[in-house]
Amino acid sequence: MSEILRIENLHKSFDDLEVLKGIDLTVQSGETVVILGSSGSGKSTMLRCVNFMESPTNGKIYLNGDLIGTERNGKMTYKEAELCTLRSRIGMVFQHFNLFPHMTVLENVLEGQVIVLGRAKMEARDKAMAQLERVGLAEKAFEYPSRLSGGQKQRVAIARALAMDPEVMLFDEVTSALDPELVGEVLKTMRQLAEEGMTMLCVTHELGFAYHVANRVLFLNEGIILEQGEPQSILKNPDTNRMREFLDGHSLFKLPD
Amino acid sequence: MEWNFLAVLRDFDLLILGLLNTLKVTGLALLFGVPLGLVLALSRLSTIRVLSGVAGFIVEFFRTTPPLVQLFWFFFALPILVDVRMTPLIAAVVTFSIQSSAFFAEIFRGGILSIDKGQWEGAKAIGMTYGQSLRRIILPQAVKRMIPAFMERSIELLKTTTLVSTVAYTDLMFQANELAQKTFRPLEVYTVVAVIYFVLIFVFSQASIWAEHRLAKSGEGTVR
Ligand SMILES: Nc1ncnc2c1ncn2[C@@H]1O[C@H](COP(=O)(O)OP(=O)(O)OP(=O)(O)O)[C@@H](O)[C@H]1O
Numbered sequence: 001m002s003e004i005l006r007i008e009n010l011h012k013s014f015d016d017l018e019v020l021k022g023i024d025l026t027v028q029s030g031e032t033v034v035i036l037g038s039s040g041s042g043k044s045t046m047l048r049c050v051n052f053m054e055s056p057t058n059g060k061i062y063l064n065g066d067l068i069g070t071e072r073n074g075k076m077t078y079k080e081a082e083l084c085t086l087r088s089r090i091g092m093v094f095q096h097f098n099l100f101p102h103m104t105v106l107e108n109v110l111e112g113q114v115i116v117l118g119r120a121k122m123e124a125r126d127k128a129m130a131q132l133e134r135v136g137l138a139e140k141a142f143e144y145p146s147r148l149s150g151g152q153k154q155r156v157a158i159a160r161a162l163a164m165d166p167e168v169m170l171f172d173e174v175t176s177a178l179d180p181e182l183v184g185e186v187l188k189t190m191r192q193l194a195e196e197g198m199t200m201l202c203v204t205h206e207l208g209f210a211y212h213v214a215n216r217v218l219f220l221n222e223g224i225i226l227e228q229g230e231p232q233s234i235l236k237n238p239d240t241n242r243m244r245e246f247l248d249g250h251s252l253f254k255l256p257d
Numbered sequence: 258m259e260w261n262f263l264a265v266l267r268d269f270d271l272l273i274l275g276l277l278n279t280l281k282v283t284g285l286a287l288l289f290g291v292p293l294g295l296v297l298a299l300s301r302l303s304t305i306r307v308l309s310g311v312a313g314f315i316v317e318f319f320r321t322t323p324p325l326v327q328l329f330w331f332f333f334a335l336p337i338l339v340d341v342r343m344t345p346l347i348a349a350v351v352t353f354s355i356q357s358s359a360f361f362a363e364i365f366r367g368g369i370l371s372i373d374k375g376q377w378e379g380a381k382a383i384g385m386t387y388g389q390s391l392r393r394i395i396l397p398q399a400v401k402r403m404i405p406a407f408m409e410r411s412i413e414l415l416k417t418t419t420l421v422s423t424v425a426y427t428d429l430m431f432q433a434n435e436l437a438q439k440t441f442r443p444l445e446v447y448t449v450v451a452v453i454y455f456v457l458i459f460v461f462s463q464a465s466i467w468a469e470h471r472l473a474k475s476g477e478g479t480v481r
Pocket residue numbers: 014017019037038039040041042043044045046
């Protein structure tokens with residue numbers, strides 16, 4: 001295994017509000033990391049700093065060994081073109097899909113390949129169909145997103161990200177907006193990706209997914225990683241009271257095994 | 258009082274010439290006004306304070322001053338300030354391009370703001386630049402929603418161009434005035450001119466309704 005992503009001393013503030021207070025994280029290639037934490041703990045902000053949807057206030061991010069940005073007098077500076085390139089190397093899937101409604105499913109998956117990567121149409125098309133196949137939606141290629149169920153939309157969004165050949169995939173509560181009966185198909189797709197060796201950072205409240213799929217679970221609390229470990233141990237025997245309370249809150253109404 | 262359209266019909270080619278000139282001014286004002294409106298809208302939406310401030314001022318200024326005052330200013334006042342020769346056509350095109358761009362700017366701005374923020378995010382996340390996001394993702398969706406307001410403004414523009422007759426540009430209204438004096442038949446002349454404007458605008462708005470339906474059918478229903 002080799003290091004693919006490294007986050008060093010990541011800080012992020014919105015005006016006076018300090019949301020991330022120094023995050024350090026190294027992710028190995030092929031690893032699936034699940035990030036847990038209560039609402040407002042900074043999970044989305046952390047994920048969004050990784051691909052610079054938000055600019056970190058402080059700290060460094062390395063992708064595949066490359067430091068993003070240039071250091072000047074102890075401060076990081078970023079060029080927009082460099083950040084666009086970085087974003088094209090990292091896939092992101094959102095809670096609300098954010099598919100392009102004026103394009104068919106196929107066009108959605110083609111768009112980034114053609115416009116951002118400059119791939120030839122034929123190559124991009126083959127790639128797009130292969131990714132749609134991978135998420136089980138090849139037969140929907142010529143539909144518009146409005147005709148799909150939430151679960152199908154989310155799988156298209158995953159295919160759109162995969163078509164860019166990302167080095168890392170970020171998932172921000174991608175099943176939270178779905179009807180309960182549609183959650184499974186999306187989690188199954190994510191599990192399949194993890195098993196195929198994709199590097200993934202997932203913010204989710206699905207503890208079952210964390211337990212069965214993650215290599216590592218992080219618990220984010222008030223802007224720091226309060227604890228982390230293998231899912232089997234950390235989800236059953238957390239070290240901190242804070243995480244124990246969090247887990248209890250999540251399993252209050254679980255059916256007995 | 259007896260209606261007699263003969264005199265009008267005999268000189269109908271004068272009115273046709275006027276109509277063509279009206280369409281020319283309107284068309285040119287649209288040609289320059291729409292892109293300028295987009296530039297103003299994007300400037301106004303910019304996070305660069307100075308840029309959005311200046312754009313905001315221009316938009317508000319041209320939306321709140323009477324178009325006749327603007328026209329006179331460009332035709333009579335500007336040549337005193339700077340050494341330009343103003344023909345009635347140039348003055349009219351300059352005035353109505355800028356004036357309508359102020360309105361188009363607000364239509365563009367409203368259209369762009371009406372698009373869900375997630376669309377910008379989706380585009381950004383696959384590595385698109387601001388320009389690519391705007392061109393490929395945001396504007397195609399925004400423009401669809403803008404069509405009714407856009408058409409209404411264009412019709413408004415067509416009607417406002419009647420003002421150019423006051424600086425002796427031979428538009429439809431100017432020709433009508435000439436013809437009315439020449440034939441002593443104002444009733445018939447202005448009736449015919451009213452009908453011409455009505456037909457023109459009616460056809461125009463029918464076409465826009467048709468275009469809107471066509472676009473609505475192609476694809477999406479909701480933003481997501
Ligand atoms: N763009 C922003 N501007 C100002 N404050 C923000 C912004 N984005 C997030 N915040 C604040 O930062 C804090 C952390 O937000 P974040 O979205 O990262 O939390 P989260 O852990 O993802 O929560 P949730 O489970 O509700 O999604 C919150 O207090 C939020 O209000």
